[in-house]
Amino acid sequence: MAQAAQAAIGNSEFDRDTAVVLREPGVYDALLSPGWTILHAVNGGYLLGLLGRALGDALPHSDPFTLSAHFVSASTPGPAVIRTQTVRTGGTLSTGQASLCQTDADGREVERIRVLATYGDLDGLTGDIRTSAIPPALPPREQCVGPADAPGLDLSRTWAILGRLDIRLDPATVGWALGAPSGKGEVRGWFSLADGRDPDPLSVLATVDFFPPTSFDLGLPGWTPTVELTAHIRCRPAPGPLRVAISTRNLAGGFLEEDAEVWDSADRLVAQSRQLAKAPR
């Protein structure tokens, strides 16, 4: 993807579209952008970015360490209000709650997502690293494939979000796009925001839900609405492209879990997430 001047953290599509405006203490106005939709659905990762930004403002700590979201109804582009509550503040960690609500056609306020989150200071983390986790083995970025490499699949008109994401998938995990899913339930690839903005904890929180669902690789095209998603942000990401690996081990009873790992350019595990989603029918 040809890039003009690289956007900066604080001055990018993601930052503008996840801006929140303080209405009164703990309450924020937001505008859900149509730019982060798939068909008519607002992407869950983008919504986490909005909620995460509001909580980072409302709590005394600014970095999400762990955020759990339960998705209770489908969001639509347009105005929204985020109501936060401080559950507990401490020296190193603070816990808060937030609800994102929209007004329906009858003028009633309808809740879309409720989250609980614990925030801290990622720059304050020190101590041992004992890790057996290793970054996903990916071909070089130039050998990975994006939507522009599949001209027969022109999704850009219906998947507005694709204009904002620079996803390059490992060719070993894109068989589903050619009618030959691997059945393994794995999708992995390189990730940057399309305008070149470097990752920060909020964009990483969103990134865990930006990739095509593993159900595609299981041979199940269709919608996989998220019921619950929890993400842990383990360190502040280094500048540069991220590597993302998502996997599903158990689809059963009409539900599947989807685990995501996000690695930064310094080979550190930046985020781990798991969601429970409804399997396509």
Place this chain on the structure above:
Amino acid sequence: MAQAAQAAIGNSEFDRDTAVVLREPGVYDALLSPGWTILHAVNGGYLLGLLGRALGDALPHSDPFTLSAHFVSASTPGPAVIRTQTVRTGGTLSTGQASLCQTDADGREVERIRVLATYGDLDGLTGDIRTSAIPPALPPREQCVGPADAPGLDLSRTWAILGRLDIRLDPATVGWALGAPSGKGEVRGWFSLADGRDPDPLSVLATVDFFPPTSFDLGLPGWTPTVELTAHIRCRPAPGPLRVAISTRNLAGGFLEEDAEVWDSADRLVAQSRQLAKAPR
């Protein structure tokens, strides 16, 4: 462990100690039993059992599908109140919130844990099973080891919970008890409640936090307080012993994740959980 007549679901230590009494709509009184403590700390899994029971009563659906808990202060044995709120009710899923609170020495109500959970009907689940997950490879139960096999480590006086759990660990993952942790961050074994009560969704919810922490196997004895724990219950467990595997891949910056899988006697993956905990200092 010699067992007398087997306790039944609904009439067992776990059921009696997780009983909740409706005080007014959505509000439940509970008594945190000293029987589920490690030193002076009340076990997190036991607390999830209490909160899960209250939400199962308050919501129109009775089975926890996914429950996310943020632990905000340390619980103590004694009275507690659980305040629930219904976030959304639907045909197949309902979402609720609950807070467990206790009164401190100054007479103030202090919140211990807040949870968000989505409930449904596990008996209503149908559809494909596509799973690459396999049960942990464990030696037969008779070849696994419990606290009674380590008489030098008499924990039963300080770890009251051990009297309620029948844990038999794979000898390959108990080196830490003999001063030789493997460093892999893995603990696995057989599990039953000590009184022989069969598992149900609530006891499985508790079971995800009943095992010794993986940090022991990483060579880090000491306390690993849970910051957040999310569990997904994927099916109703079959009667009989469970197999539990817990693992940590990344300890960094003073925190570690701990993943648990619970398998039933029918070789089905009953629960998946992940917690973020503080690493021992």
